[in-house]
Structures are given as C-alpha cells and as structure tokens.
Amino acid sequence: MDSDDEPLTLSSHALAALQEFKQEEEQRFEQFQSLYNESEKRFDDQQISIDAFQEDWQLSQFWYDDDTAMTLARALLEGADENTVIAVASAPSVYAAIKKIPESELPTRHIYICEYDRRFALLGGDKYFFYDYNSPENVPEELHHKCHRVLIDPPFLEEDCQTKSAEFARNLLAKDLGKKTKTGEPQFKLISSTGERMHAIISKLYPETKVTDFLPKHKNGLSNEFRCYASFECSYWKFDTSSSII
Numbered sequence: 001m002d003s004d005d006e007p008l009t010l011s012s013h014a015l016a017a018l019q020e021f022k023q024e025e026e027q028r029f030e031q032f033q034s035l036y037n038e039s040e041k042r043f044d045d046q047q048i049s050i051d052a053f054q055e056d057w058q059l060s061q062f063w064y065d066d067d068t069a070m071t072l073a074r075a076l077l078e079g080a081d082e083n084t085v086i087a088v089a090s091a092p093s094v095y096a097a098i099k100k101i102p103e104s105e106l107p108t109r110h111i112y113i114c115e116y117d118r119r120f121a122l123l124g125g126d127k128y129f130f131y132d133y134n135s136p137e138n139v140p141e142e143l144h145h146k147c148h149r150v151l152i153d154p155p156f157l158e159e160d161c162q163t164k165s166a167e168f169a170r171n172l173l174a175k176d177l178g179k180k181t182k183t184g185e186p187q188f189k190l191i192s193s194t195g196e197r198m199h200a201i202i203s204k205l206y207p208e209t210k211v212t213d214f215l216p217k218h219k220n221g222l223s224n225e226f227r228c229y230a231s232f233e234c235s236y237w238k239f240d241t242s243s244s245i246i
Helices: 012-041 066-077 092-100 118-127 159-172 196-205
Strands: 086-089 111-115 128-130 149-152 189-195 226-230
Touching (some): 066 149, 066 189
Parallel strands (some): 086 111, 086 149, 149 189
C-alpha cells in the first residue's frame, strides 16, 4: 500500500485539543438551548450576553469586544428621543450591548436588529428582522425609509458586499434627515464600522461620513484593522483629521 493511502493519525496532544474543542462546542450549544427554551417561558433577553452565541466564521462573524460594542451603542443612542428609530445591521454584538442598558436609560424603544443569523431573534424578539446583504431591497415595511439612525457592519471586506450593504442602509434611512431630536441634536446618524482597507469605497458609498479617531476592537483579536466611519462627532469620538484615510 502506498504511503499516501495510509490513514492519517493524530498525536495525543492533537486528540486532546480536538476533544476539548468538542466539549466547549457542546457546552455552548447546551447553554444556548437552555436560553432559547427559557425564552419561550419568559422573554428576559436583558440577561443574555453575546458570549452565549458562538461565532460562525463561515458567516464572517467576529464579535466586538465589550468596550467597543458599548461605545458604538452609546453613540447611536446619544441625543435620541422617544421618536428616534434605530437599526443595527450585521452587528449583533452592538445590539447585545444595547440590551444590557437598563430600559429606564434608553431614550427610545424603537431599536431594531437586522441580521442574517436567525439565532438573534432570541435577542431581538419582535424587533428582529432577517437580513441577507444579497437582497438589499428586502426591507421590512416597519423600517423602510423610517430609520433615523443606522449602524452597519458588512460581513465581508469586499466591494460587492459593501455596495449592497450600503443600498440596504439607504433603504432603511428616513428621507427627511434634517430634523432634530427634542434634545436639540440631529436626528440623523450613520455609522459604518468596517475594515480600514475599505476606506476608498466607503467614501463613495457614504459621502456624508468621515473616518473617526475611534478604533473598533474585537474579542478574538481579529487581525484586520477596523475603522469607524460616521456622519457625526460625539462624546465618544472626533473626526480623525490626522488620518491619511480618505
């Protein structure tokens, strides 16, 4: 028999690592299943952490670290009022951060999650809408041109995904964006958090945004450098005038 035909064998260390990985996966699944079952009895999603959801790298899922997720969440909420409609697209860790904020501190109840991964219906409940970036025209009637603030993090760092995601964001945004909230701040806010190497296309897709000095970070050390592009400055960031990014 040729050596190429011999069955592959794993070292004891590799086998132990594989077994540990399988056990962790089983534990995460059991935890998620428990949360899902409990939600059918009592929907208390305030207690659910993003850590309960295993990243699926095939879907290009990389959760923001807790500080980044909360900063983006707070920036979206800052200066909003009870009439502000907010959509978080393809950034479930940011939505999870919003869910950690006590309801008494939320200026609006109109906060929605648009996400391909249907597990996040557990977090969003009736505020969850399925979203596939390949179908940017499929916007739920409840959100079509009704959102004042949008955060979008396209799952893939390539032009087609970024372009279709931008089309979806435009379909979400209200047409009259010149209004102010009751706090006197602009109602309109747009954030695109994505890879630094996307800066050229971002400047074309979202000409009203600029690169900020806030640097998003991920839980598991994603190697691609991310930047936050926004249409506004706030207490969490300023426009990065020193940056060479367009």
